[in-house]
Amino acid sequence: MSEPEAAALAVRAGATVFSNEKSTLVQTGPRPLVPGASGLEQLRRTTAALEGAPVGLIAAGAVPFDLRGPGALRLGTSASTPGPLHLPPATRRRQVTVARSRPRPAPSGYADAVRTALARIADGEVAKVVLARTLELEALDDWSVPDLVAELVTRNPGATALAVPLDDPDDPRARWLVGASPELLLRRRGPSVLLRPLAGSAPRSPEPDEDIRRADALLASDKDRREHAFVVDAIVEALQPFCRTITTPEPELVATPAVWHLATRITALLTDTGTTSVDLVAALHPTPAVGGSPRPAAMRVIDEVEGLDRGCYAGAVGWQDVHGDGEWVVAVRCAEVSGRRLRVFAGAGIVAGSDPDAEVAETAAKMRTVLDSAIPR
């Protein structure tokens, strides 16, 4: 059996998977949890849990948006193959039928929440806050996690497609986090660290001239550049204690099939190579790309205004190996799946000058990433 065939088989059998255009990483087997009652504790104990372990053992999974909540980082054997995951289309099941679809809150309720956030920004309590909403789909049959992730891989070549068990992966009722994240929180390889935060977004248009017009407008938008700068500034501040050089070029445009983003490709060199990928995740997460600025005020506003339990949505998902190297993406363009239920999440950054209706449209565009894979048109 070839390596890609083995990876496909592992995914069908319920592996944890991260797939991007360069490689596919699967984690298989019993996968016990990294010890720790919270996501933060799991991050703090990951490096020690891997110490002395055979090469090939990794910690992989998700930590929640709010690191005080329970994490889903698991220890297990990994295998990496070059190139994206390939599940032969012929092995994919027929499409599931959606019986019910329920937005929570309703789009008008979300627009109201954005207005509340704008009032709190105007009061000076917070400068940026990211508010999310959900769409809950109930299908007639169980969703297939492998089929979802295969479709996400095919449709989002520039992203990291992922499937991570939030409960015991051997439990057929387990909740899984699936998605295609375009946002690299960090990659650590030896002393080199690469980050590519996204913030400031515009929905794509199917009409090419309009699509380019929206991209140009995003790049020139003062509101979106401010929204983006909160993220880069917070990342640089969090990296400083760990790094001897940090390079931050000007923001550039990146596109997913659904959305334009402002992105900054930040590179840094660690001062001490004992700093592992999870040390950096614990220091950086949640960035203002998914939380806000200043962080404590933003967390309070989200808690009071959003009305959702984000769980691992807007968390950090990824893996670390026995050398302390690892790669973590921000859990956006994601959904929680269990049985017949699929809960799609999307959020948007609110700053002074944000328009509530535009934020409804932006979150709807972000939801398309998962929806187009769940319910191919």
Ligand SMILES: C=C(O[C@@H]1C=C(C(=O)O)C=C[C@H]1O)C(=O)O
């Ligand atoms: C919060 C999400 O995305 C984040 C918010 C963005 C923004 O507000 O412009 C852009 C990319 C992500 O960092 C999401 O997709 O749910």
